[in-house]
Amino acid sequence: MSKSILLICGSGASSGFMAANMRKAVKKExxxxxxxxxxxxxxxxxxxxxxxxxxxPHLKAEFEGIKKQVPDNVKVILMHADYYSILDGKGAIEHLQKELGE
Structure with a gap:
């Protein structure tokens, strides 16, 4: 079953690069x-x-408020700076899978 994942950052620029790298990792896997x-x-x-x-990760201070903007059934995950800072799509996918229990 397909899962729809949304990444957000302040302007959408850095998360855009991250999403592209995550899409490559997803394709490989x-x-x-x-x-x-x-x-x-x-x-x-x-x-x-x-x-x-x-x-x-730079939105950590707003994290609780962001969680309130989505339905309860949506898993909200704060990305780790270690993979985000180097735009490591594979690391992000591994974190996502762990959080989703997959």
Whole structure:
């Protein structure tokens, strides 16, 4: 079953690069994840259509508020700076799978 994953950061730029690298990793692993990146301000437009939300580590201070903007069934994950800072898509996918219990 396909999972829809949304990444957000402040402007959408760094999460856009991260999403591209995650899509490459997903393709290599043969996973059925649809990965998009948007700015934090666009979250409301997408919150009802996603299975998981990955939040850039620089938004840690807003994390609790961000969680309140999505439905309860959406898994909200704060990305780790260690893989985010180097745009390691494989590391992000591994974190996502662990959080989703897959």
């Amino acid at each position: 043969g996973l059925d994840y649809k990965i998009k990146a948007r700015s934090e301000s666009e979250l409301g437009d997408y919150a009802d259509d996603i299975d998981a939300l990955m939040v850039g």
